């Protein structure tokens with residue numbers, strides 16, 4: 001059986017998404033950059049950039065696919081920024097409907113934090129509602145799992161998202177337009193899905209092309225030099 005494919009583009013994601021249009025046979029799983037990664041925009045500029053970027057990611061998803069976002073809230077200049085609400089605003093722009101909303105604990109419940117929430121939202125959207133699931137779901141993931149970098153998506157959260165793509169859609173490619181270290185791509189491949197990543201950082205692209213994750217031992221990433 002052919003091994004799942006992985007392609008990583010060193011590119012600016014917005015321009016890349018606009019150039020691609022509809023992502024045939026694909027779903028999107030991503031984590032949009034925080035305001036701290038786009039300091040030139042200021043808080044208000046970043047907020048509208050974020051909503052438009054979420055809408056663009058969703059516009060690329062075909063009818064049979066889903067768009068899944070992993071985002072953690074921040075406190076900035078005395079204001080709580082609810083990124084789940086911002087992604088939902090993007091969904092309204094793109095005509096998408098919310099399929100699920102999970103909470104992923106980034107730190108143990110009760111941990112005191114400053115500036116960045118101890119939880120992340122895992123939000124799944126599609127253009128059309130899906131039939132009610134035959135079995136229940138865990139709405140709170142107690143541990144996001146191993147992260148190859150500080151702002152990476154935890155492996156457990158990636159598994160949750162990529163399993164949803166594999167089990168609940170007919171799409172067999174996962175696109176992460178802000179792929180960072182490549183956690184989503186590595187987990188998608190480990191679950192038998194093809195993966196396409198985009199990042200404007202050379203360093204991130206290098207990691208995203210090589211990161212391997214063993215789902216049996218998710219705390220021990222196998223970073224291989226060449227694929």
Ligand SMILES: C[S@@+](CC[C@H](N)C(=O)[O-])C[C@H]1O[C@@H](n2cnc3c(N)ncnc32)[C@H](O)[C@@H]1O
Nearest residue numbers: 012013033152153178179180181182183199200
């Ligand atoms: C929150 S991190 C993604 C982490 C990733 N989900 C992981 O688990 O490794 C956001 C990434 O977006 C990239 N980025 C930010 N703005 C970008 C842009 N305009 N185009 C492409 N990549 C961008 C950053 O380099 C960073 O790696």
